[in-house]
Amino acid sequence: MAAAVVALALAATPIQAAAANQAPVVDKVGTGQPVALMASQGRHCFPEFKACFAVVPDPERGEQAMRLAISDLADPADLKHEPLAYGIDHDRTLEFWPYALPLPGGAPALRTWVIGVIERRRVAYSGGGAEVSRLHLHTLAVGHVGSVSPELANLPWHSALSIRACFNAEQARRRLDVCQDQYTFGATLQVAADSSGDQLPDLIYRTQATAFPQTARRWEDSSTGRPLTQADLSHWTDFECSYQRRLRYNPATERYEMDRPAPDCRSYTDP
Numbered sequence: 001m002a003a004a005v006v007a008l009a010l011a012a013t014p015i016q017a018a019a020a021n022q023a024p025v026v027d028k029v030g031t032g033q034p035v036a037l038m039a040s041q042g043r044h045c046f047p048e049f050k051a052c053f054a055v056v057p058d059p060e061r062g063e064q065a066m067r068l069a070i071s072d073l074a075d076p077a078d079l080k081h082e083p084l085a086y087g088i089d090h091d092r093t094l095e096f097w098p099y100a101l102p103l104p105g106g107a108p109a110l111r112t113w114v115i116g117v118i119e120r121r122r123v124a125y126s127g128g129g130a131e132v133s134r135l136h137l138h139t140l141a142v143g144h145v146g147s148v149s150p151e152l153a154n155l156p157w158h159s160a161l162s163i164r165a166c167f168n169a170e171q172a173r174r175r176l177d178v179c180q181d182q183y184t185f186g187a188t189l190q191v192a193a194d195s196s197g198d199q200l201p202d203l204i205y206r207t208q209a210t211a212f213p214q215t216a217r218r219w220e221d222s223s224t225g226r227p228l229t230q231a232d233l234s235h236w237t238d239f240e241c242s243y244q245r246r247l248r249y250n251p252a253t254e255r256y257e258m259d260r261p262a263p264d265c266r267s268y269t270d271p
Contacts, residue, residue: 035100035113044098045073052076055094055117058083066094068117068138068148082148084117086136092121097135101191103201112141114203115148118157123271127164128180130271133157135189137256139200153247153256155205156269159185165222174227181216185209185241185268192246200249203256209241209268218267241265 037044037053045052050073058067064087070080088094097116120133135157139149166172166179187207195201211217213232215225240263247256 035102037096037098037100039098040073041076043069043071043076044096046100047073050074053096053115055084055096056081058087062087064088068096070148084136085151086117086119091123092119094119100140101189101203103139103191104195112139112200114138114152114200115140121271125162125164128162130159130161132159132161132185132269132271135187150254152200152249152254155187155189156185156207156265157187159183159269159271161218161268161271163216163218163222165216175213175222176228176230176233178213178228178233181218181222182212183210183216183218183268184235185265199251200256202249203247204244205247205258206244207242207265209238209265210235211238212236238265238268241268 043052043054052071054069056069058065066084068082072078101114103112117136123130135155137153161183163181165181192202212235214236246259250257
């Protein structure tokens with residue numbers, strides 16, 4: 001799968017700042033502990049392998065186009081550019097995921113890594129707002145000349161939504177002055193310990209979705225429901241949208257695919 005493995009002569013590799021009201025899920029990657037990339041001059045770097053990464057504009061392809069800039073740890077100007085198939089717009093930004101997943105096998109200096117780009121979208125509402133993000137996965141093979149792989153997966157990653165629920169004094173009283181419904185979604189990713197993948201190992205993707213207060217449901221009118229009680233003022237875990245899936249690489253599509261379909265969780269992941 002030469003097209004799906006990144007090769008890099010520099011040697012090798014970089015989170016997002018935590019979003020307000022983000023779901024209580026902590027990023028974890030790798031076969032054990034996360035491999036965190038070091039922040040350096042606006043880049044994220046693999047100190048051991050002398051390589052750094054940043055997502056930067058790609059003006060040659062258009063105003064909304066972005067590319068992955070690869071540079072040497074000691075020389076930010078020594079860049080190699082890899083165009084990205086996804087870009088930005090007025091409410092959408094891209095940033096490098098500051099972790100890397102070390103794939104099993106190979107010496108550290110020759111190891112293949114899963115790296116990621118976070119696509120973040122922010123939307124304002126009247127009396128609320130939303131921040132949602134998705135994680136685009138690529139691979140990088142350290143120690144060889146080449147380029148970043150095409151996108152291997154595009155996963156819902158994190159979200160925090162706040163929806164106005166009070167429109168007059170009576171509704172505020174009935175809701176104990178809790179006048180916003182809040183929805184959060186978070187995910188983690190790691191290499192499966194018992195992976196059977198021949199070309200790329202299986203990955204474990206876990207999510208957690210919550211709503212506050214207990215009675216909040218995105219597509220229902222919270223302003224007309226029953227009065228809230230003190231017992232309602234806690235987070236409710238949506239077990240349907242708090243799930244685990246195994247991601248397996250499909251050579252035919254050159255992408256990771258879930259072992260079974262994910263539930264419809266757009267009430268948490270769509271702004």
